[in-house]
Amino acid sequence: MTNGGCSAILFFCHSRESGNPDCWRLPAMRQVSSILFKKDFVMLKRTHNCAQLRLDDAGAKVTLAGWVHSYRDHGNLVFIDLRDREGLTQIVFNPEMQPDVHKLARTARCEWVIAAEGVVQPRSEGMANPKLATGQIEIAAERLEVLNRSKTPPFEIDTADKTGEELRLINRYIDLRRPEMQSKLRTRHCVTTLVRDFFDKLGFWEIETPMLAKSTPEGARDFLVPSRLSKNCFYALPQSPQLFKQILMVSGVDKYFQIVRCFRDEDPRADRQAEFTQIDVEMSFVDSNDVIAVHSRLVARIWKQILDVDVPLPIRRMTYNDAMNDYGTDRPDLRFDMKLKDIYDLAKQSTFKVFTGTIDNGGIVKGLCATGGEKYSRSDIEKTLTSFAGDYGAKGLAWAKVKSEDGKLSLLGGCAKFFGEDLQQQLIERFNAKDGDLLLFVADSEEAANKALAPLRCKLARDLELYDPKLFEFVWIVDFPLFEWSQGEKRYDPLHHPFTSPVEEDLGKLETDPGNICSQAYDIVVNGSEIGGGSVRIHDPAVQQKVFDLLNISREQARQRFGFFLKALEYGAPPHGGIAFGLDRVVMLLTGTENIRDVIAFPKTQRGQCLLTDAPSEVDAKQLDELNLRMQKHSHAIEQETDEHK
RNA sequence: GGGGCCGUAGCUCAAUUGGUUAGAGCGUCGGACUGUCGAUCCGAAGGUUGAGGGUUCGAGUCCCUUCGGCCUCGCCA
Numbered sequence: 150m151t152n153g154g155c156s157a158i159l160f161f162c163h164s165r166e167s168g169n170p171d172c173w174r175l176p177a178m179r180q181v182s183s184i185l186f187k188k189d190f191v192m193l194k195r196t197h198n199c200a201q202l203r204l205d206d207a208g209a210k211v212t213l214a215g216w217v218h219s220y221r222d223h224g225n226l227v228f229i230d231l232r233d234r235e236g237l238t239q240i241v242f243n244p245e246m247q248p249d250v251h252k253l254a255r256t257a258r259c260e261w262v263i264a265a266e267g268v269v270q271p272r273s274e275g276m277a278n279p280k281l282a283t284g285q286i287e288i289a290a291e292r293l294e295v296l297n298r299s300k301t302p303p304f305e306i307d308t309a310d311k312t313g314e315e316l317r318l319i320n321r322y323i324d325l326r327r328p329e330m331q332s333k334l335r336t337r338h339c340v341t342t343l344v345r346d347f348f349d350k351l352g353f354w355e356i357e358t359p360m361l362a363k364s365t366p367e368g369a370r371d372f373l374v375p376s377r378l379s380k381n382c383f384y385a386l387p388q389s390p391q392l393f394k395q396i397l398m399v400s401g402v403d404k405y406f407q408i409v410r411c412f413r414d415e416d417p418r419a420d421r422q423a424e425f426t427q428i429d430v431e432m433s434f435v436d437s438n439d440v441i442a443v444h445s446r447l448v449a450r451i452w453k454q455i456l457d458v459d460v461p462l463p464i465r466r467m468t469y470n471d472a473m474n475d476y477g478t479d480r481p482d483l484r485f486d487m488k489l490k491d492i493y494d495l496a497k498q499s500t501f502k503v504f505t506g507t508i509d510n511g512g513i514v515k516g517l518c519a520t521g522g523e524k525y526s527r528s529d530i531e532k533t534l535t536s537f538a539g540d541y542g543a544k545g546l547a548w549a550k551v552k553s554e555d556g557k558l559s560l561l562g563g564c565a566k567f568f569g570e571d572l573q574q575q576l577i578e579r580f581n582a583k584d585g586d587l588l589l590f591v592a593d594s595e596e597a598a599n600k601a602l603a604p605l606r607c608k609l610a611r612d613l614e615l616y617d618p619k620l621f622e623f624v625w626i627v628d629f630p631l632f633e634w635s636q637g638e639k640r641y642d643p644l645h646h647p648f649t650s651p652v653e654e655d656l657g658k659l660e661t662d663p664g665n666i667c668s669q670a671y672d673i674v675v676n677g678s679e680i681g682g683g684s685v686r687i688h689d690p691a692v693q694q695k696v697f698d699l700l701n702i703s704r705e706q707a708r709q710r711f712g713f714f715l716k717a718l719e720y721g722a723p724p725h726g727g728i729a730f731g732l733d734r735v736v737m738l739l740t741g742t743e744n745i746r747d748v749i750a751f752p753k754t755q756r757g758q759c760l761l762t763d764a765p766s767e768v769d770a771k772q773l774d775e776l777n778l779r780m781q782k783h784s785h786a787i788e789q790e791t792d793e794h795k
Numbered sequence: 796g797g798g799g800c801c802g803u804a805g806c807u808c809a810a811u812u813g814g815u816u817a818g819a820g821c822g823u824c825g826g827a828c829u830g831u832c833g834a835u836c837c838g839a840a841g842g843u844u845g846a847g848g849g850u851u852c853g854a855g856u857c858c859c860u861u862c863g864g865c866c867u868c869g870c871c872a
Contacts, residue, residue, distance in 0.1 A: 219832080219833080219834095221830095221831045221832065221834050221835095222828090222831095222834090223828060223829060223830075223831065223834080223835090224827070224828045224829080225828075225829045225830095226829055226830060226831075227831095228830080228831050228832065228834085230832070237832095239831085239832070241830080241831090243829090244829095258823095259822090272830085273830085275830095276830060276831080276832090278831095278832055280832080281832085284832085287830095301805070301822075301823060302805085302806095302822095303805065303806080304805075304806050304807095304822090305805095305806065305807095305821075305822060307821095307833075308806070308807075308821075308822095308833095309806090311806085311807060312806065312807075313801095313802090313806090313807090313864075313865090314864070314865070315802095315863075315864050315865085316805095316806080318864090365872095367872055368871080368872035369870080369871050369872075370870085370871085388871095388872085413871060414871095415870055415871040416869085416870065416871080417871095418866085418867080418871085419865085419866070419867090421871070540798080540799095540867065540868065541868080542868080642872070643872055644872080645872075646872050647872070700872095744865095754863090754864070754865090755864075755865070755866090756863085756864090758863095760863095760864090
C-alpha cells in the first residue's frame with residue numbers, strides 16, 4: 150500500500166474516534182492532503198539525523214525525519230525546525246520551487262511527525278544561526294511527507310522546564326522529547342553501557358537474579374506479590390539481590406555484577422523512589438582494599454568518560470568516627486571545610502544554663518563556624534536557621550558573631566555574653582574564626598547534635614556559596630562499627646546488613662564487646678551523597694550464626710528466613726565481598742539534577758503513583774479470587790456504614 | 796503517621812482590606828507578510844478559580860472538609 154493511502158486512513162480514524170474539536174479544525178490540510186495523496190508517494194527514508202549536516206554536505210540530497218519543533222510561516226517562505234533526539238535542522242520551503250510541497254508545509258504544526266527530502270544548502274551571509282550545530286546550513290525541501298499529525302501538546306516543549314511536574318508526568322512521552330530529558334536518558338544509557346564494558350573486561354559475569362523472591366522482614370518494608378499456585382503465600386520483590394549474589398560466590402561464579410531493579414516500600418524523597426536501580430557487584434577471594442580499588446577505577450572511568458572530570462586515584466578514605474566527629478554524618482560533603490567542633494570543655498565553664506545544663510545531663514555542646522555568616526541577621530538566625538535545625542530535632546541554636554575591634558577578635562551577640570574574655574578567645578581559636586564569621590552551637594546528646602549540625606553545615610555552605618558547585622569530592626568512608634545499639638528495641642542492629650564481616654581482629658568481641666566491633670564495610674560518598682556501599686561478607690557459617698544471635702534472631706527464625714543461605718555457607722563458601730551503587734543517584738550527580746524523577750524515564754510520585762498509566766489501580770474480583778485474596782473494607786467505608794445504621 | 800508550600804484560560808502567572816463583566820504573556824485558531832530562527836503585524840476564541848460545604852448583601856480571596864502535586868521529619872538493615 151502506498152503511504153498516501155495509509156495516512157488517509159489514519160487521518161479518518163483519528164477524527165472519528167476522538168470526537169475532539171481539534172481534529173476538525175484543519176480544512177486546509179485536508180484539501181492539500183487529498184491532492185498529494187493522489188500522487189504515488191512512497192515513504193521517504195531518512196538518510197541523516199537532525200544534528201549531522203554541515204557546510205561540507207552542501208549540495209547533497211538528503212532526507213530528514215522528525216518532529217516539527219517550530220515553524221515560521223512568512224506567507225511565501227516557510228521555515229520548519231525539524232527535531233529528533235540528536236538536534237535541530239532548519240528546512241526551508243520555497244513556493245517557487247515546489248508549490249504543492251510549500252502548501253503542505255504551511256499546514257504543519259508543532260509536534261507533527263514529518264519527513265522531508267531536499268538539498269543541503271549553505272545559508273547565506275548573516276543568516277547562519279550560531280545557536281544550532283547545523284546553523285550553517287538548511288535543507289531546501291523538494292518533497293514532504295506528513296507521517297503523523299499531533300494534537301496541540303498540553304505544554305510547550307520549549308518552556309517545559311517551567312511547567313508543573315504533574316503535567317509532565319501525565320504526558321511523559323511529550324516531556325521526554327525535550328532535549329534536557331533526552332540528554333539525561335542518554336547519559337544513563339552511557340553509564341550502563343560503560344559499566345557493562347568495564348566489568349566484562351575484568352572478567353565479571355552479568356547474572357540475573359529473581360524478581361519474585363523471598364520476603365525477609367528485616368530492613369525496609371517489602372513489596373509483596375501474592376502467589377496463585379501457593380495459596381496464602383507471597384513473594385517479595387527484592388530489596389537487593391544480596392543473598393543471591395553471595396550464593397553465586399558459593400557457586401564459584403567468582404566475579405558477578407548486575408544492573409538490577411530493587412524495591413523498597415518506603416516513602417519516597419527527592420532522591421529516593423520505591424523502585425530504583427543498583428549496580429550490584431560481588432567478588433570472591435578479595436579483601437576490602439580489592440573492592441575499593443576496582444570501584445574507585447569504575448567511578449573514575451565514569452566521571453572521566455561522561456563529564457571529562459579527572460578523579461585522582463586513590464580516592465581518599467576517612468574513618469566513620471572521623472566523619473561523625475568532624476562532619477556529624479557518615480556522608481560528609483567535602484567540597485568545603487567548616488568542620489564541626491566539640492566545645493564541651495569550654496561550654497562547661499560558661500555561665501550559659503542551656504549549655505551547662507545539657508552537659509550536666511550527659512550531653513555535649515558542638516558547633517561550627519559559618520564563614521562569612523555575619524550576613525545572617527539576628528532574625529535570620531533565630532527564625533530561619535533555628536527552625537531549620539529544629540526540623541532535624543535540635544531544640545535550639547545558640548549563636549555568636551565574630552567581630553574585629555581594634556585588630557582584636559571578639560564575640561558579639563547571642564550567647565557571647567555567657568563566655569568570659571578568655572573563653573571567647575579559646576572559642577575563636579578552636580574554630581579558627583575570622584572577622585565576619587558566625588558561630589552556631591547545638592547542645593544535646595551527641596547523636597542529636599550531629600543530626601542537626603550536619604544538614605545545617607550543608608545549608609550554610611550552600612547559602613554562603615562556600616564551594617564550587619561544579620566540583621566533585623569523593624571519599625570512601627571505612628571502619629564502620631558492625632552494630633549500633635537500638636535504644637527503642639533494646640538490641641543491636643546491623644549498621645550495614647547482617648552479612649557484613651567484622652574485621653578479623655575483632656572476632657573475639659562477638660562474645661565480649663559487640664558494640665565495639667569494627668566491620669569491613671565501606672561507603673563511597675560524593676558531595677555529601679552516598680552513591681555506593683558494600684562490605685566483605687561473613688563466609689563462615691559459625692560467625693554468621695553468632696551475628697544472628699546478637700541481632701536477636703532466634704535459631705528458628707534464622708532457619709526459616711536464611712536457612713538456605715546458612716546451608717550454602719556450609720558447602721565451601723569462598724571469602725567474598727561486594728558493593729552496590731545507586732545508579733539513579735550516580736546519574737543525578739552526572740546530570741546535575743536534584744530530582745531523581747528526572748533520571749528515571751517513568752517515575753512515580755510521592756504517593757507511589759504512576760501518573761502516566763495510573764498505577765496502582767484496582768483489580769477485578771476474579772483476579773483476587775484466583776489469588777485467594779479478599780479486600781478489607783476501608784476504615785472510611787466502615788465509618789460511613791455505621792453512620793447509616795444509626 | 797507529623798510539618799510546610801502549592802492548585803486561577805492549553806501553559807506560566809496576575810487580580811488592593813472580601814466588592815463591577817476574573818486580566819496579561821506564551822500557545823491555539825483566522826488573516827497579512829520574500830530570509831526567519833523566541834519571526835513580525837492585525838483579529839478572534841478560550842474560565843465550574845482542583846472538588847464539596849460554610850460564613851457573608853457579596854468569596855479566586857475568609858473558615859471547614861476533601862482530592863492532587865512538591866519539599867520535609869519519621870521511615871529507608
